[in-house]
Amino acid sequence: MEHLSPYAIPFDVPELPFEEAVALAADTGVISGDAGPLLETVVDMLDVLERPDAYYDVIQVAGTNGKSSTVRFTAAALAGEGLRTALYTSPHLVRYPERMEIDGAVVSDAAFVHGVSVAVEAGRRVNEARCGRGEAAYTITPFDLLTVAALVVFAEARVDVAVLEVGLGGRWDATSATNPVAVAVTGIGLDHTRILGDTLAQIAAEKAAIIKPGRAVVLGEGTHEPSVQRVMDERCAWAGVEPVVSRHQIERLPQRLGDDLVFSCVTPRTSYRIALPKPAYQAQNAACAINLVEAYLGRPLDAETLGRSLRGCPTPGRFDVRRERPLVLIDACHNPQSCASFVGSLDEIDPCVGRRPTLLIATLSDKDARGIVRALVPAFPRVRVTQTASERALPATELAALVAEELECEGRAASDLVAVHESVADALKAVTAAGEDIVAAGTITLAGEVAAEVGR
Secondary structure (H helix, E strand, O other), X not given: OOOOOOOOOOOOOOXXXXXXXXXXXXXXXXXXXXXXXXXXXXXXXHHHOOOHHHHOEXXXXXXXXXXXXXXXXXXXXXXXXXXXXEEEOOOOOOOHHHHEEEOOEEOOHHHHHHHHHHXXXXXXXXXXXXXXXXXXXXXXXXXXXXHHHHHHHHHHOOOOEEEEEOOOOOOOOHHHHOOOOEEEEEEOOOOOHHHHOOOHHHHHHHHHOOOOOOOEEEEEEEOOOHHHHHHHHHHHHHHOOOOEEOOOEEEEOOOOOOOXXXXXXXXXXXXXXXXXXXXXXXXXXXXXXXXXXXXXXXOOOOHHHHHHHHHOOOOOOOOEXXXXXXXXXEOOOOOXXXXXXXXXXXXXXXXXXXXXXXXXXXXXXXXXXXXXXXXHHHHOOOEEEOOOOOOOEOOHHHHHHHXXXXXXXXXXXXXXXXXXXXXXXXHHHHHHHHOOOEEEEOOHHHHHHHHHHHOO
16 A cells, blocks of 8 residues: 555644553553443544554454464565564563564554554544533543554554454454454454353354455454354355455474474465474464465465565464573463463473473463363473462462362372462562473463563
8 A cells, every 4th residue: 555645643742751651551541531442432533643544554363362373474474575564462471562563573662652642642632522522531441542552653654564463352342443454363262251252153253343345354263163153154245255264284293392383275376385483273373374465465475485484473472482491481372272272282292291391370360260270280290370460360369279179170189289379470489499390371461471570
């Protein structure tokens, strides 16, 4: 997409200090109101900014599992094709600016602050106009603010295309205030059930809402469950689009950490053979990304360039070794499906549970904690329990009770639950002092807090 003139913010914006920008991105109560979280909030903020998102193409990715890796693979492949590419993903692992990347690099603190400052001013102007008309002020959520900020930063950087990861659901997500040219749904699992529904079909309907007329659509391999596939088929039929159904074939599994996974991917246009140092579950995410980039560009990709792009693509928080001695490996698996995929990757490398590190587990109260425990605990010889600083964190004592129940069901010793820690920092101090190898899994916030602590 080309424009004769660069995007310019249509009004003056007071720049915030970095600390204040981060505080507002975490809690926008200063500019919130009574109208409730609405998609119209972001639409109106973008309108008052004269639609910065219209200055580049948008690709949107939704799904329960795999979407973070898929957006990263997509952005990497697009950059390899010579496009100036932006990435918007969530949540961050350590710092808020990590949510925005341009050409594979996290945006500067100055760019992040500028984007948030613009979004805050846009929200203020929108609510001022609403109150002047006697309407309730919008409630501007942190994700609303960050999404608008990212779209402004990308426009000012004159990117060609931005790949946006849906934060929650799809129908009402802030990223859906844009008009994507191509979309993907990676897979569906039980996630955010209090908000999206408690069946796969209900959750699928919320995520399938990003499928609209005129958009290229890719359906990942995690959409093949019958009730989910029916929802996807009905939505595509309503939109009048023919989806590309992503598929892959594993040719060789990695034999150790860092070894290559080799898989093939047949698309509507050609076929590819890809080797990359990732766990086996990443094959379906990479395949989804390949199909999405092809659908966007409308042509086959350069196979050699694609291989290099995917191979060099980082996937922070996904089978991510943060320290080697003693080992600290983090994975952001956060529901039973993604936890099972993670365990499957461990099984492929070494099926012996007894040789594995200790599991450090935490989860959130709005997740299927029992299902996460059932997926993870049997795969490790010892377990430590903790809780993150998130307001949604499941208390460590409650999680420990679920772990103890699972150990009893397996006929294992109660002593396999090594300790219960009040915080992630306390847990890491204990394992470091003991020289103990750990794998931290169960929630994205745990992966982030461990990454931050180990990086200090």
